[in-house]
Amino acid sequence: MNRFLLTLSICSVVFTSCERPTPPKIEVSGLDLHHDIHWSYDGPTGPSHWGELNPEWILAKSGKKQSPINLSKSSQTTDLPILTADYQATPLNLTNNGHTIVQSYSEGSSASISGNSYQLAQFHFHHTSEHTVDGNYFDMECHLVHKNEEGNLLVVGVLIKAGKENEFLKQFWSDLPQEEGKSSTATLQINVEDLLPDDLSYYHYQGSLTTPPCTEGVQWYVLSDPIEASVGQIAAFSAIFPKNNRPVQNLFDRKVVTNDE
Numbered sequence: 001m002n003r004f005l006l007t008l009s010i011c012s013v014v015f016t017s018c019e020r021p022t023p024p025k026i027e028v029s030g031l032d033l034h035h036d037i038h039w040s041y042d043g044p045t046g047p048s049h050w051g052e053l054n055p056e057w058i059l060a061k062s063g064k065k066q067s068p069i070n071l072s073k074s075s076q077t078t079d080l081p082i083l084t085a086d087y088q089a090t091p092l093n094l095t096n097n098g099h100t101i102v103q104s105y106s107e108g109s110s111a112s113i114s115g116n117s118y119q120l121a122q123f124h125f126h127h128t129s130e131h132t133v134d135g136n137y138f139d140m141e142c143h144l145v146h147k148n149e150e151g152n153l154l155v156v157g158v159l160i161k162a163g164k165e166n167e168f169l170k171q172f173w174s175d176l177p178q179e180e181g182k183s184s185t186a187t188l189q190i191n192v193e194d195l196l197p198d199d200l201s202y203y204h205y206q207g208s209l210t211t212p213p214c215t216e217g218v219q220w221y222v223l224s225d226p227i228e229a230s231v232g233q234i235a236a237f238s239a240i241f242p243k244n245n246r247p248v249q250n251l252f253d254r255k256v257v258t259n260d261e
């Protein structure tokens with residue numbers, strides 16, 4: 001949908017329903033629309049307070065299927081379906097939404113598992129990683145957010161560690177919008193398939209969005225093979241977002257499974 005029209009229609013709904021004096025913010029990162037309640041990654045609006053900032057975010061405090069979590073290499077290995085990705089190129093369209101840099105994705109790209117297809121809507125980054133493996137953080141994590149026709153979410157997580165320069169990121173990393181609300185667009189076409197490791201083995205569990213409203217029912221597939229980015233590339237992102245990762249959450253009675261061998 002035309003983004004300008006979308007903004008207008010949302011404004012009109014909010015003004016009539018609760019007469020807020022300031023226009024609402026479109027939360028691109030979580031795919032959910034909410035009012036302009038400020039949240040952050042530290043202090044009085046940080047992760048330990050998210051559940052108290054808005055009644056609609058109560059799951060951040062009381063949910064039993066929250067993300068991210070610690071993953072373990074000794075997770076139960078079972079015969080799991082193969083995750084496949086069919087991603088096409090999309091025009092560069094980066095936005096700094098105040099919480100991360102998000103690249104929106106045009107229609108026609110999808111990930112599939114067990115014959116179920118999920119359309120890729122956007123990808124974005126966290127520094128440091130949100131998921132840990134055996135208690136260890138990675139330098140960054142990329143989330144590829146997908147949605148199926150019923151509105152169910154599937155997120156593919158790609159762990160990023162310091163190493164060689166990443167050729168995919170290099171295409172647009174010098175164009176990262178530095179300030180909240182700024183965007184970078186270009187006719188340049190990028191294909192996030194070029195970011196993925198060759199092997200799509202994964203850790204899988206049932207979780208949530210890692211940003212408010214922390215909605216549950218999200219299928220997580222965190223790829224077990226990390227990819228690399230240079231120290232300079234990681235520093236370029238952390239200069240904008242020194243810390244935009246939610247702490248790991250309690251697993252409660254969930255199981256993490258993997259097809260990594």
Ligand SMILES: [Zn+2]
Pocket residue numbers: 124125126143210
């Ligand atoms: Zn994320």
